[in-house]
Amino acid sequence: MKKFLKILLKIIGALLLIGVIGFGILYAIYNEPIPEGKSGSAADALAKKMLKAVNHEAYKNTRYLEWSFAGGAHKYKWDKENGKVEVIWDNYKVNLNLNDTSSSLVNKNGAIVTAKESRDIINTAWDYFNNDSFWLVAPFKVMDKGTERSIVTLEDGSEALLIKYAVGGTTPGDAYLWKLLPNGFPESYQMWVKIIPIGGIEASWDDWQIMETGLALPASHKMGPITLYMGDLRAYN
Template identity: 55%
Template sequence: MLKKLFKLIGIVILLSVIGYGVLYYLYNEPVPTGESGPEADALAYRIFDALNYKNFNNTKVLEWSFRGDHTYKWDKEKQIVVVSYDDVVVNLDLITPHSSTATINNEPASYEKTQDLIEDAQSYFNNDSFWLVAPFKAFDRGTERYLVDMEDGSEALLVTYTQGGDTPGDSYLWIIEPSGRPKSFKLWTKIIPIGGLEATWEDWIKTESGVFLPTQHKLGPLSISMGDVKGTY
């Protein structure tokens, strides 16, 4: 019986390895090369203009969720984020994370548990907020921008993050509509082993504060809903 079980497990592992190899061969792309300098920066500013970056700066509170799993209310002025999931609520202080607080079922968590929840909330926020406001992070500290000429004659913006976040070294190639609004980006990240997968940025809305934000993404067969996106003064 055990021999049959181990044989079955071995077959499953072998098929998984073969399947991954096929997917890697078919879809993996190297990070494209481009030119850094004023033209790359100008394309980034064009995206800013299309999404009303000035209004983003003036937005005081952003609200959204990520795939229905995590819910956020980000006070940009105070740099405090209320992160909610399951029966957990973390009041995450982005300036001094150690001063953050956490509750479970409306009861204060222990000190040790709070530290774990703060770490989780930071990781969730870093990932989930990126899917909301990544276009506005093209000039963050440690970023490098490159203008990439595409095969169809259009221009795309490659942004590489050399520091910060959970996975420094990640790169994103922004595919841009004629209006300057992002249509999608291709990803080269540490957590996704196949480089160059494309995720859409769609169903944009103009918030109360005047900034344009996405409410939906598609990454292959995966749909990523950003929930009820709000931006207020």
């Protein structure tokens, strides 16, 4: 048994070493620093051009958004007008109050969970919503309070929009470099975010759909071999 454990520990150690080396190689190849951009009126104008392309006015006038994330494991119905969202995953359903999370209600297996027991569940729903809604509506948030906008000139001479979030969400300090079509429509962004240790990972914004209220929403995103689907999209009043 001791001999077996020694062999097992050696195997585990070798695998960990391979993992560390592999991450180091990936980090060296793909990690990029946040680029320097030029802030000012031109950056604001580019952000407004992007908002017009995705029909920000229609977004502001849309009351309900429905989608799913994580392969359908997280499901949402967001009432933007009242600042409430229904979050469903596993055996939980949280009626999340975005303006006062302490008044949110939690159901587990159809039964109401007490306030004391629900605190961690509400925090989880809040984190899920912040992350998963960003993959849906990030283009509409480029002029939010606490954002810093600047223009970055890419190698091909085109202009990209760098957005830094000083406040808000679950991970303030994140930054995104939007690559745009000539009309301002978003194609992809590169990310510098706390949850991804390699800076500059790029994700596409694909399969755009025009909702019944007129705004445009993405149905999927690609990051290398991974595709993130947004489920059955709905936007209505």
